[in-house]
Amino acid sequence: MKVRFTLSYIILGVSHMIAITAGMEAWTELPWALCIFIAALVCFTPIINTTLAMLGSVAAWHWSWAAAASVFLLPMVIYFISAIVVYRHLGQVEELDDTQSDF
DSSP: OHHHHHHHHHHHHHHHHHHHHHHHHHHHOOOHHHHHHHHHHHTTSHHHHHHHHHHHHHHHHOOOHHHHIIIIIHHHHHHHHHHHHHHHHHHHHHHHHHHHTTO
16 A cells, blocks of 8 residues: 555656646746756645646646646645545554553
8 A cells, every 4th residue: 555655646746747847848948957857846845746737737738727637636635635534543543552552
């Protein structure tokens, strides 16, 4: 499970970098190497990363907003919801472990 999550997160990050790079090339007409460097720096912030990837795919690849949101925004929402569920589940497991340690 951990490997699948990590692999899917890496694939999503690479697709974000490609979309951000394409959008920056279309907007600023900078060289692609510089755009890749800037996109790599931006990829560490999830909300900005997702927003710029959506903007880049709409501007450079002429996607609709619905297509961009389904490809870039929906996986991030699923990741956040699954993280909340796992965190709450782990909290319940720790509470159970604390009550069972008295025996």
